[in-house]
Amino acid sequence: MFLSRLSLTGFRNHSNTELELRPGLTLFQGQNGHGKSNLLEAAYMLAIAKSARSSHERELVSWSLAETGGHMQVLGVGREGDTTVQAQIDVDITAPASPKSNPGFRKGLRVNGIKRSAIDFVGNLNIVFFEADDLEIIHGSPGRRRRYLDILISQSDTYYLKSLQRYSQVVTQRNQLLRRVREGVSEENELEFWDERLAYEGARVTDSRRRAVDGLNDHAVPAHRELTDGDKLELEYRPRITAAADDRPKVGEMNAEMIEAEMKKTLTAIRRREIAQGVTVIGPHRDDLEIRLNDNPAGNFASRGQSRTIALSLKLAEAVFVKQSTGRTPVLALDDILSELDPKRRRLVLEASTKHEQVLLTSTEPGIVPDDYLETADIYTVMNGRVTQDAIASASPSANSDD
Structure with missing residues (x-):
């Protein structure tokens, strides 16, 4: 299985991000705080129906929506052979009635356009997510x-x-x-x-x-x-x-x-x-x-x-x-996995992870991924919630988001 599309509207600092993704390695690079991890968090939400990093929707919506109201959406399309699955998370935000009150949040889940409960939503897309907080497992x-x-x-x-x-x-x-x-x-x-x-x-x-x-x-x-x-x-x-x-x-x-x-x-x-x-x-x-x-x-x-x-x-x-x-082979979403590893260990990690059909990888350090892996990778730069595809990425078509 691979994630062929990821669409974010009003999610954290991504006001309107549209990505068409391919199998293989996709690298999202950029400085901390610009939205790389948010992309992987959103993808993982499509597998487990909630954020692995936040316990309430108020922490997921952009500041402007929390203040004025509106709509947040995380949408993804997974492909497995001839099968296509679309998973969608919507949050409607009602603006606070007064400066001292809180906004209202109403969450909805859909699979292929049909409303689902959280139990029926989980597992339609399969994504394995690594983040720094996973060290707490140990x-x-x-x-x-x-x-x-x-x-x-x-x-x-x-x-x-x-x-x-x-x-x-x-x-x-x-x-x-x-x-x-x-x-x-x-x-x-x-x-x-x-x-x-x-x-x-x-x-x-x-x-x-x-x-x-x-x-x-x-x-x-x-x-x-x-x-x-x-x-x-x-x-x-x-x-x-x-x-x-x-x-x-x-x-x-x-x-x-x-x-x-x-x-x-x-x-x-x-x-x-x-x-x-x-x-x-x-x-x-x-x-x-x-x-x-x-x-x-x-x-x-x-x-x-x-x-x-x-x-x-x-x-x-x-x-x-x-x-x-x-x-189904799940998507691997690896957030900053290569930092704090020596070059030998980084190569071993990449060798093991890229055996999977699709790997979504983030990095803050230029050059941390060896050139031979970059030759076939799709590479994106993330800055202030804007995602642009680098010119050195593979020549095969893959949509570009400039939001």
Whole structure:
């Protein structure tokens, strides 16, 4: 699959950007703060229905639209053989009624012109996105690693996203009930229904994550080996289906039904503890993904360069996982991946990434991409939200945006 068109209207500092893209390597170059990363962020939104960098639409629209109202749109067309898919995100902005009030935002999603829910929108286009914040997969909280797994699986399995949403609703309802039982407002036996639902939905989420980590191990470990001088990468899924974190059954040997049974047994055993705390203490919302480098926790021992290589290895493995799950080769969107790497490592990264059908790459440093890769690349310069194609790009036609 490749992204053949990317159209942005009122998105961050891109007032009106239209790009026709080709398979192969596309390089967006320019200084920081001019809109290169925004292009990749927008493309990734078309895969996951929201921004990976912002939690609210107000942070995505241009300043003028936030002040006066109007319309923001991110539109992309993906091609896979004879199949074409158009994904579109629209946000209507209502100007604030007074200087002290906030603008209103109404978001809509469409696939091939038909309105879709977020669940039905995700995964119609497949894009794997690397950004600097992905180092938090290694150094950040368990929640950051859970989010990484959830986005990875959701791109290739719409049932997983539904299970995850149902599970989150069950946890919310169950926590409220636990607090009511603690306060004497509700009866303890009312928890039995929610225990059943928590174990059922939680087991499906846990089983999907287990299989995803197995797939990542199959591909991230050899990818990391190729990008390094033999550093040893290990990934271990650490589900919380028992009360003690260090007393974990081997979920690799369990199916969803076995995981469900284990969770039910644990919930019965720890009921008094959960009532006292007023929260659900086991389940996928407490999972973690352990990442080790040379037998040590990568979050504590990996340098920034090593962490960048680990994150890229995970992304390359993610691309293989998505392809195997969907049959479609995802687009690679790599934001400033080459910085902080030595020339040898840069070439290894380019060699590995350009095996994919389409790579969207950003860079702030002129000359960081070797000339032999530039010979067949489409090259764009981004300045103040204006995107222009460089004359040294490939001679094949590719539309130019001068907005």
